[in-house]
Amino acid sequence: MSGATATLVPASTRTATPAVELIGVNKWFGHFHVLKDIDLRVAEGEKVVVCGPSGSGKSTMIRCVNQLEHQQEGRVVIHGRAFGESAQKDEEIRRDIGMVFQQFNLFPHMTVLENCTFALTWVKHLPKAEAEAIAMSLLERVHIPEQAKKYPLQLSGGQQQRVAIARALCMRPRIMLFDEPTSALDPEMINEVLEVMVELAESGMTMMVVTHEMGFARKVADRVIFMDQGEIVEDAPPDVFFANPRYDRTRLFLSQIL
Amino acid sequence: MPDEARLAAADQPLVFRPKPERPPPTSSIGVLGWMRANLFSSVSNALLTLLGAYIAIVFFTAIINWALVDAVWEASNRRECLDRVGRAGACWPGVIAWIPNLLYGLYPKDQVWRINIAFLILVAWALPLWLPRVRSKVGIGLSAVLLYPFLASYFFHGGAKDLLWTALIALGMAAFAGVWLTTLSERATGLPFGAAIARLTGAPEDDEAATRTRARIAYAVLYLVAVGVTTQWSLSEVSTRYWGGLFLTLVISGFGITFSLPAGVMLALGRRSQMPFISLCSTAFIELFRSVPLITILFMFNTMLPLFLPVGVEVNRLVRAIVAVCLFAAAYMAEIVRGGLQAIPRGQYEAASAVGLGFWQSTALVIMPQALKIMIPTIVGNFIGLFKDTTLVSIIGLFDLLSMARAVGEDTTWLGLFLEPFFFITMIYFVFCFLMSQYSLNLERRLGAGQRR
Numbered sequence A: 001m002s003g004a005t006a007t008l009v010p011a012s013t014r015t016a017t018p019a020v021e022l023i024g025v026n027k028w029f030g031h032f033h034v035l036k037d038i039d040l041r042v043a044e045g046e047k048v049v050v051c052g053p054s055g056s057g058k059s060t061m062i063r064c065v066n067q068l069e070h071q072q073e074g075r076v077v078i079h080g081r082a083f084g085e086s087a088q089k090d091e092e093i094r095r096d097i098g099m100v101f102q103q104f105n106l107f108p109h110m111t112v113l114e115n116c117t118f119a120l121t122w123v124k125h126l127p128k129a130e131a132e133a134i135a136m137s138l139l140e141r142v143h144i145p146e147q148a149k150k151y152p153l154q155l156s157g158g159q160q161q162r163v164a165i166a167r168a169l170c171m172r173p174r175i176m177l178f179d180e181p182t183s184a185l186d187p188e189m190i191n192e193v194l195e196v197m198v199e200l201a202e203s204g205m206t207m208m209v210v211t212h213e214m215g216f217a218r219k220v221a222d223r224v225i226f227m228d229q230g231e232i233v234e235d236a237p238p239d240v241f242f243a244n245p246r247y248d249r250t251r252l253f254l255s256q257i258l
Numbered sequence B: 001m002p003d004e005a006r007l008a009a010a011d012q013p014l015v016f017r018p019k020p021e022r023p024p025p026t027s028s029i030g031v032l033g034w035m036r037a038n039l040f041s042s043v044s045n046a047l048l049t050l051l052g053a054y055i056a057i058v059f060f061t062a063i064i065n066w067a068l069v070d071a072v073w074e075a076s077n078r079r080e081c082l083d084r085v086g087r088a089g090a091c092w093p094g095v096i097a098w099i100p101n102l103l104y105g106l107y108p109k110d111q112v113w114r115i116n117i118a119f120l121i122l123v124a125w126a127l128p129l130w131l132p133r134v135r136s137k138v139g140i141g142l143s144a145v146l147l148y149p150f151l152a153s154y155f156f157h158g159g160a161k162d163l164l165w166t167a168l169i170a171l172g173m174a175a176f177a178g179v180w181l182t183t184l185s186e187r188a189t190g191l192p193f194g195a196a197i198a199r200l201t202g203a204p205e206d207d208e209a210a211t212r213t214r215a216r217i218a219y220a221v222l223y224l225v226a227v228g229v230t231t232q233w234s235l236s237e238v239s240t241r242y243w244g245g246l247f248l249t250l251v252i253s254g255f256g257i258t259f260s261l262p263a264g265v266m267l268a269l270g271r272r273s274q275m276p277f278i279s280l281c282s283t284a285f286i287e288l289f290r291s292v293p294l295i296t297i298l299f300m301f302n303t304m305l306p307l308f309l310p311v312g313v314e315v316n317r318l319v320r321a322i323v324a325v326c327l328f329a330a331a332y333m334a335e336i337v338r339g340g341l342q343a344i345p346r347g348q349y350e351a352a353s354a355v356g357l358g359f360w361q362s363t364a365l366v367i368m369p370q371a372l373k374i375m376i377p378t379i380v381g382n383f384i385g386l387f388k389d390t391t392l393v394s395i396i397g398l399f400d401l402l403s404m405a406r407a408v409g410e411d412t413t414w415l416g417l418f419l420e421p422f423f424f425i426t427m428i429y430f431v432f433c434f435l436m437s438q439y440s441l442n443l444e445r446r447l448g449a450g451q452r453r
Ligand SMILES: Nc1ncnc2c1ncn2[C@@H]1O[C@H](COP(=O)(O)OP(=O)(O)OP(=O)(O)O)[C@@H](O)[C@H]1O
Pocket: A029, A034, A052, A053, A054, A055, A056, A057, A058, A059, A060, A061
């Protein structure tokens, strides 16, 4: 598996430039200060798990990374290219970033295969046959090639989420964002999704994952980040994070979820 | 010892044997079962059923007696009808004599074939949409909506044509030819017309650029031929003053229906726009047109528009009515579409932009198809309303189906014959509206296939 997937991020494109940089990011919803002075660097190939209590701003932060939300202060830089120069450039930068949502957000009026080929045809303008070949290879990677002709709502939650991962991977992103990818799933389906994510991590993809699956964090993460009230409180490798966090707030949180 | 045996048995898992299937009880199947369950389930229900059946029978026999059994089918004037059956039976000869006028208004009899041909062309244009193995259905549908009106206008109106008009008519003609050439070539080879020609003239299959160039040349040649035909083609002018009847009703509502949907979509998007100016303009337009009755808008356009236009510029009365109906329908459609858009979760926009689509692409390919699908019943309901509302144009002096029906009873030969023509046009309206609503149900079923919500 990893032999075939390691080519996903060619070694030649790996550089010293961080994949993701958030620099002094501040964001408000109305008067509510959601993100406070967020500074974060994620190196190429690094896997970062983000956790924290509900409402702490995890989703908002990860959505700033691909500019589904716009910060009022600070800069977001992807592979050395900052967002906000022009709409055209922003679109280009965004193409390097795939995203997987809690609610899957598959397009219900298209088959699984069409969900995957859709952006290839309309954004990359690939011929149909080529787009379908790419899509099928990725559906195989997430272990559901046999569902290609079905509609999303005919699949189980775990299958839908794996389609969503395949759809994001179709665009050959260099960074993948996951916002609580397993939170909407029944317990027995969580593992099939996590498995795919572990395989993806092993292939060398840069990943930012908001999740409360601490098993996944232990296994895959290079760093675990804990957020509370719009701030990054703790940022440490998993062994340190779980065994010996610096802040009482982190300890309290861990005691609640572990 | 028995205890041990039981323990040993408990170690063995029990084998699950599903019960065999049984047929449903007879009382719940078949016509009789259905009737027993739904019509005669209790004494009061049975009484209501009998009462309902009695009323329906009385009502329908009365109508059938009047319209068919006691009706007069041949007579030369109303007096004759009255002498024969009085008011107990319908007097159809008046309606029959007026059928050409009910259908075409005062359109010259020897030119009526033009309307019929144009109508057949529309049917032929839309036909490929229902044929299997035709791929370019979106293109065919769009061309019918956008280009058919030019061709049809010339059929209906005729007369002199300047350069622009010639170009547009030729466009309609070429599009119609292109639709059928594409249909035939796709059914035969799986390729649209242009690509098939490119292949025939020797463009290699994998050379996209060459295929595209040759396809363009093929379409250009088609267009030039159409221009040539158009310049040679001339029809006598039939002023819109003579248009009327069902034909006029269909023209007005056809324009209203085809214009209102795209315009409504644009207005709805405008109203939701982040740009304050666009949002304000759209909202103002929608609210203005929605809060004024159609009859008032028709009057305004008919009497006041000429006052605002520069002297010498004259806009045809029919055009004024069509514009008024279109704008009114667009405002209503905009709110329907906005409702549909609101039902689409925000996650769909986000997923679309996360895979790299821009605003227009995600709107056209992700949001609108879903929104339109859930809006089908409301949209078609609105179309049906619009179709019937066009009867209002009679107050600004256009002779639509309703005014033609009224004219029958004012004809000296058929003086006072009102009921029969109204009955007749009621049937026409019913057939059209019923077909529209059946089509909408059919569309819903087909689009809903495979997608449970
Ligand atoms: N569009 C919005 N408008 C106003 N407030 C918002 C909006 N989106 C989020 N918020 C608020 O911002 C805060 C942070 O939200 P966010 O979704 O980032 O939290 P989260 O850490 O992802 O929480 P959860 O674990 O529940 O997903 C919350 O208090 C939320 O109510």
